Amino acid sequence: MTGEQDNTAGFDAKAFLRTVTTRPGVYRMLDERGTVIYVGKAANLRNRLASYFRGDPGSTKTRIMVSHIADVQVTVTHTEAEALLLEHTLIKEHRPRYNVLLRDDKSYPYIYLSTQDHYPRLAFHRGSTRGPGKYFGPYPSPTAVRSTLYLMQKVFRVRQCTDSYFSNRSRPCLQYQIGRCTAPCVGYISEEEYARDVEHARLFLEGRETQVLDSLVQRMEEASAQLDFETAAQYRDRIQAIRRVRERQHVSGEGGDLDVVACRTQAAQSCVTVFFVRNGHNLGNKTFFPRTPDDAAEEDVLYAFLTQFYLEHDVPSEILLSHAVDDADVLAEVLRERAGHRVTLSSRLRGERRRWMDLARSNAADALGSRLASRAGMAARLDSLSSVLGLDTPPGRMECFDISHTRGEATVASCVVFGPEGALRREYRRFNIEGIEPGDDYAAMRQAVQRRYSRLQREDRPLPDVVFIDGGKGQLGQAREVLDELGIGAEELLPVGIAKGPERKPGMETLYIGDTLNERHLAEDTPGLHLIQQIRDEAHRFAISGHRGARAKSRNRSVLEDIPGLGPKRRAQLLKHFGGLQGVRKAGVEDLAAVPGISTKLARIIYDATHGSGSGAP
Incomplete structure (x- = not known):
């Protein structure tokens, strides 16, 4: 359903509101180019949409958004819950300018226990959790999973090797020798004993440490009574290790699954911190920085985060919130349908839960403060860089190329991208260099630059303001020739060569700027030089990691x-x-x-x- 376009904004709101339904549904606001600029849901579409056009619509963001509306399209749904799901899908599809947008495409890692195996193993797992076996998590990061697996090796000594490695052993591996596996692959432990270790590991991951400790204490006392003091000491060490971890991870008064979610906003930036608690264990926290309109309220950011995050990831039984959110009952109903169990959203907290929320708020505030300070520092570096390079305004986009190889083998070129917010890692690119003489860095640089910018031209994508070339006049000359061939002048894309100083000492670099090769040496404390060094070092790191991967792949080929x-x-x-x-x-x-x-x-x-x-x- 669309409205007539009679007024100065290109949209006749009065005519539109006379025809719009009062049923629940989703609305999409479009600008004059037909781009979706906002997606929302409502229990009553007419009442919700009328609030935008009658009187003062509220915040500055909303007033600006309304001024750009050229059309409104609505989709009617049976229920408000159905509208919420459709809203999520449309936000994901269109990524509208005035919606809060969560950038989180990752699946979260788990610990996997292959209970279907004769000798089960513990392993890092990312992906679907529908296969056979037990899955514990999600964990906020791979590091959290690996640290837990490291602990499990030390305490329970359940194997973590792959099935193919396990089935082809004729003697114990190093893990057995350092006391982190009981070598079931060669029969050094009975099936019954191994099954008991697996059961203890499972109980521990499920938060039932008390049962594990009681069992280990009993076995320690039995070994001591039989004068087997070496075995008793091993059980004692395992008991102490479990108690230390329990003190560090245990959430007082909690035995189930819950997330603690806190939101803070400042200076048009937003931060959401989530603590993951599973089976009474604090698995750690993760911080998100959603893209938000300038004056978005914290409760609105939090609501948008909840709908976008939990409709894509596992949902715990309870979610503790730093703010009360609108339509919490509808959201809880949708999450319950998706998760298959009851979901509670709680914002009025007391006691231990209030202390956990205070911790989450503090983490969110600290993370946001660090990000704002980092952005302020980045702005100062960009101002300094524009002065160094003779630019009228700070560069909005910068790219840097580097070459890596080992005596000409597996040559790889890297291209890293930076903007005002820092590194844009999703836009990094690598180029496997072929068809050149091994070790010819000039030809490698020429090929990388040609492939990069000819493609940007073909796809009609924006060029950077500055391109840094890690190398001296020779490498820069190759880049300049390619840019000339592509019809890209220095006024459009400024090429800058970075020649390393004596003994490659930081702070001694020589810059060659533009077509004139204007030579500059900067003081070590120049903020612009620090930014150049950061970009160059990142290009170097990215090139080396790509080269090592390519070299390993070629050498491992059968x-x-x-x-x-x-x-x-x-x-x-x-x-x-x-x-x-x-x-x-x-x-x-x-x-x-x-x-x-x-x-x-x-x-x-x-x-x-x-x-x-x-x-x-x-």
Whole structure:
């Protein structure tokens, strides 16, 4: 349903409101270009939309938004809960300018216990939790998962190796030797004893440490009564380790799952901090910085976060909130339907829960303060940089290229991107350099710059204001030639070379600026130089990590992968038959041909490939 366009804003609100329904639904506000600028939901569409156009609409943000409305489209739903779900989908699809937007595309990690295995293992897991086994989490970060797994290895000694590694062991691995596994792979522990360790690990992850401690205390006393003091000491150490962790992680008075969510806003910036509590354990916290309109209220930011975050991730039984939010009952109903269990939203807190909320608020305030200070520092660096480079205004976008290789092997170029907010990691790019003489850094730089900016031109995407080239006049010259060929002048994109100083000492860099190669040496305490160093070091790091990955991949490639007619299934069958590549190399042509699916002709090709083309078969 759309309105007539008669007034100065291009939208006849009165005519529109006469026809809009009073039923629940979702509305989309569009500007004159047809871009969705806001998505909202309402229990009564007419009443909600009328609030925008009758009298003072409220905040400055709302007044500005209303002035840009050229059309309003509505979708009627059966219930307000259905409207909430549709609102979430449309916000995700259109990412409107005036909505609070959460940038969180990650799936959260879990600890996985393969209970279906004969000898279950504990492992890091990210992705679907619908498969067989037990899943514990979510954890706020991979680091939190790994630290917990490290503890589990020390205390419960349940295996964490992959199934293929486990099934091919003929002797204990290093984990057994350092006391972090009981070597079930070679039968060093009985199935009954191992099952007891697995059960203790499961109970611990479920928050039932008391049962684990009682069992371990009983076994320690039994070992001591039998004068087996070495075993008793091992149980004592495990008991002490569990108690230390319990003191650090345990949430007083809690035994279930809950999240503590706090929001703070300041200077048109917003921060939401979430503490994850599962089975009475504090798994840690994660901080988010949603994109918000300038004068968004904290309760509005919090509500938008809840709808966008919990409709994408696991929902605990209870969510503690720093602010009361509108439509909490509707949101709780939607989350209950999605999670399959009761969900409570609580904002009036007392006692221990109030203390947890105070902690979450404090974390949110500290994180927001640090971000604002960082942005203020970034603004000062950009002002200094614009002065150094002779720009009229601070650059809005900067890119930097670097080359990495080892004696010409696996050459990789990096391109990192920075803006006023700092590093824009999602826009980083790597280029695998091919078709050049190994070790030719000039040709590598030329290829990377040409591929980057020819693509930006083809896709009609904006160019950066400044491009930094990690290198001296030679590398910068290659970049300038490419930019000239593409018709990109220095007034459009300023090229700057960064030559390292003597002994690569920071602060001794030489800058070569623009087509004139204006040479500059900056004082070590220049904020603009600090920004250049940060960008260059990030490009260097990104290039090296890409090069190492490419080099490892090339070195780990099996010679069998290059044999025509030997596909993945036959390769796997061959390796399984001979127990690995070394076994294949030791086999003769007749042995190879005995493998199902391997003809005598293919066996000869395999033999030649694994022994050198001039070898003769035995």
